[in-house]
Amino acid sequence: MELRQLRYFVAIVDHGSLSRAAGVLHVAQPALTQQLRQLEADLGAQLLHRSAQGVHSTDAGKVFYEHAQAILKQVADARSAVTQSARPSGTVTLGLPHSISAALALPLLEAARAHYPDITLQLTEELTGNLAEQLKSGRVNLAVLFDDGQLTPFVTTPLAEESLCFICRTDARWFPQRAEVTLQEALAATLILPGLQHGVRPRIEAVAHGAGLAPQDVIEINSIAILKSALMADMGATILPVAPVLPEVQRGLMRALAIHSPAISRTVVLCASRTLPLTNAATAISRLAAEVAGQLCAGDAWPGATLL
The missing domain is CATH 3.40.190.290 (D-Maltodextrin-Binding Protein; domain 2)
Structure with a gap:
């Protein structure tokens, strides 16, 4: 299994077509098809259903797609960590629960653009259970979660205590x-x-x-x-x-x-993986998220939240 095969497979799924993926990747379609067949043979499973309307993931393909995305992101993070200068740059993906994004998302985006113009901050809004799994697999660099006593797999930074x-x-x-x-x-x-x-x-x-x-x-x-x-x-x-x-x-x-x-209240914490190292950019966003949360609490801009 090669990284290029993972990139090819993700591109095919994202574009829903071998021909469109071949055009985006600048790879001849027969070569792309051959790499896909080799990947399926290596895994011993069919990953895609092919039809006149395009391609669709099989159940095995859906599972593999999640892992392929995580692996490619970790490779990109590793490359970014090596090439970054003293000025943080690169892409950071931060997961936010639906109930937190209204308070934190926009202020954090504005602060990131002001303080770290070379960092692309990608915010994803998800259910907390899904975010924990994405953080474990490396699909997101950071996630805001709630301290329910089950956060031992993560490095945690308390942000606020939020009343319900x-x-x-x-x-x-x-x-x-x-x-x-x-x-x-x-x-x-x-x-x-x-x-x-x-x-x-x-x-x-x-x-x-x-x-x-x-x-x-x-x-x-x-x-x-x-x-x-x-x-x-x-x-x-x-x-x-x-x-x-x-x-x-x-x-x-x-x-x-x-x-x-x-x-009744909940403790809002910023989490990172214990096993996957953060890039300089992710570390910078982690610090910035804590600062922004503190400013929102101090200025009563986060209703019902008190600084920890």
């Missing part, structure tokens, strides 16, 4: 004329929450269990956009930080109630 609130449509039936609710009251409502392995859900379940409580009626939605639509349809309420719904709260479409007895 009970959030519902402004005219919803839940707790009218109230500014705060107990955790027991919040858990008794119909709640729209991410799945058990993602986002705020593990933290909610852990705090509830510690208080001898449990959610009573849960609708699982793993998308902030769809979750907000469900809130606006008055299908239920949710427990989230304020940042993802701040525009709706400011426009009076939603309201956020503090939770007490006990309060």
